[in-house]
Amino acid sequence: MKKLLELTVNGVHHELAVAPHRTLVEVLREDLGLTGTKIGCGEGDCGACTVILDGKAVNSCLVLALQANGREVTTIEGLARGDRLHPLQQAFVDHGAIQCGYCTPGMILRAHTLLQENPDPSEREVRRGIAGNLCRCTGYHKIVEAVLDAASRMRGREERKP
Amino acid sequence: MGMVHFDVVQPASVDEAIASLAAHRGEAEVVAGGTDLLRELRMEIKRPRLLVSIDRIDALRGVEDDGYGGLRIGPATTMAELAADDRIRTRFRALAEAASWMGSPQIRNRATYGGNLCNARPCADTAPPTIVCDGELLLRSERGTRQVEADAFMTGPGQTVREPDEICEAIQFKALPAYSGSAFETVTNRKAVEITITSASSRVTLEAKEGPVKEIRVCLGSVAPRPVRAPSAEATLRAKLPTDENLDAAAAAAVADATPIDDLRGHASYRNWMIEVLVRRTLERAVAQARGGAA
Numbered sequence: 001m002k003k004l005l006e007l008t009v010n011g012v013h014h015e016l017a018v019a020p021h022r023t024l025v026e027v028l029r030e031d032l033g034l035t036g037t038k039i040g041c042g043e044g045d046c047g048a049c050t051v052i053l054d055g056k057a058v059n060s061c062l063v064l065a066l067q068a069n070g071r072e073v074t075t076i077e078g079l080a081r082g083d084r085l086h087p088l089q090q091a092f093v094d095h096g097a098i099q100c101g102y103c104t105p106g107m108i109l110r111a112h113t114l115l116q117e118n119p120d121p122s123e124r125e126v127r128r129g130i131a132g133n134l135c136r137c138t139g140y141h142k143i144v145e146a147v148l149d150a151a152s153r154m155r156g157r158e159e160r161k162p
Numbered sequence: 163m164g165m166v167h168f169d170v171v172q173p174a175s176v177d178e179a180i181a182s183l184a185a186h187r188g189e190a191e192v193v194a195g196g197t198d199l200l201r202e203l204r205m206e207i208k209r210p211r212l213l214v215s216i217d218r219i220d221a222l223r224g225v226e227d228d229g230y231g232g233l234r235i236g237p238a239t240t241m242a243e244l245a246a247d248d249r250i251r252t253r254f255r256a257l258a259e260a261a262s263w264m265g266s267p268q269i270r271n272r273a274t275y276g277g278n279l280c281n282a283r284p285c286a287d288t289a290p291p292t293i294v295c296d297g298e299l300l301l302r303s304e305r306g307t308r309q310v311e312a313d314a315f316m317t318g319p320g321q322t323v324r325e326p327d328e329i330c331e332a333i334q335f336k337a338l339p340a341y342s343g344s345a346f347e348t349v350t351n352r353k354a355v356e357i358t359i360t361s362a363s364s365r366v367t368l369e370a371k372e373g374p375v376k377e378i379r380v381c382l383g384s385v386a387p388r389p390v391r392a393p394s395a396e397a398t399l400r401a402k403l404p405t406d407e408n409l410d411a412a413a414a415a416a417v418a419d420a421t422p423i424d425d426l427r428g429h430a431s432y433r434n435w436m437i438e439v440l441v442r443r444t445l446e447r448a449v450a451q452a453r454g455g456a457a
Contacts, residue, residue, distance in 0.1 A: 019167070059268045062195075063196070066172065131353055
């Protein structure tokens with residue numbers, strides 16, 4: 001029997017009836033139409049399904065939808081401000097860090113929480129920080145460059161604030 | 163992959179949780195982070211009718227000082243929370259080290275300490291550190307509460323002494339004596355999202371800063387159906403000075419205490435080699451911490 005699920009996704013409050021066995025990634029994609037979050041392995045090994053749940057990067061394929069009740073979720077759709085890309089998204093574009101694009105939403109969201117935890121990471125810290133996100137196309141180098149560049153741009157913005 | 167269909171309850175208290183487990187004895191599973199359980203449900207390895215989610219029970223989460231230098235840790239505390247806790251890093255370092263590497267950053271934000279212990283994989287990384295630091299698990303059901311030493315908790319792959327109607331309510335550690343140190347090391351094929359091939363956890367308590375070894379515990383992971391102590395290593399070093407020679411001898415002795423298998427992650431011969439290397443390294447670092455200089 002379905003149960004009531006309330007959650008806030010990208011700032012929008014939703015009330016849904018979901019079957020208890022549904023996972024968060026399925027509900028985001030199928031019930032809310034937010035298909036930016038991808039299902040790669042479905043077992044928490046690849047990170048393609050990464051979303052931000054109450055401020056922490058998690059594999060949404062391993063979260064029961066009902067466990068997200070009352071919580072806040074950010075998906076890739078929640079990063080840009082209208083047409084203005086988030087600095088991470090812009091950096092990925094500028095550095096050619098996107099090939100097939102399948103790992104990209106999860107990769108960017110994880111990089112986002114990484115930079116919130118550590119606004120000035122070393123290359124090594126970036127590589128370790130995204131160790132839960134697999135990319136089959138790029139070899140990671142452009143991704144790491146993009147994250148470091150975005151970090152620098154975001155620090156510059158912070159420093160310029162009055 | 164499919165998915166088992168089940169119902170989910172999210173009790174607000176331990177009392178409610180154990181009532182659900184009692185009412186559905188044998189057909190219910192406890193879920194916290196679900197990072198292993200969701201896989202098993204997808205692959206239909208486990209087929210519960212009910213999941214009792216403990217993720218809303220505040221009493222089961224967090225690290226509390228017991229006032230005497232010991233800690234009481236809630237089972238729903240995540241790996242990330244364990245790894246970040248300064249008290250665990252200083253007093254029971256092996257546990258913080260195990261929690262800080264396993265899975266991935268995303269997994270560590272969900273996977274829980276109690277889940278890792280109760281799931282009881284032979285490779286469960288937090289189990290050997292819990293054993294060497296003399297941790298105890300509190301198990302509670304409607305029938306009462308009991309304490310189980312960590313070393314007696316896991317009995318085999320996926321097997322523990324926890325009854326289906328019991329919840330692990332806390333994992334407790336008494337303060338270790340002065341001049342104690344611990345360390346954890348693992349070897350894996352990749353740096354993340356990988357299952358331990360072999361791990362070693364060591365805890366050393368010295369009589370005095372430059373004194374001989376008073377207490378020693380060495381525990382190996384992923385080399386047997388459950389974590390195994392290394393009594394030969396312990397006997398070799400007990401009451402001796404922790405010189406390089408004696409640490410070498412203890413590490414070499416540890417190999418005889420394990421019975422690793424060949425599997426797709428490594429041959430038994432490789433694991434035996436790694437046992438010696440990892441025991442040697444963890445003993446050295448545990449001694450360094452015991453002497454007051456962290457290593």
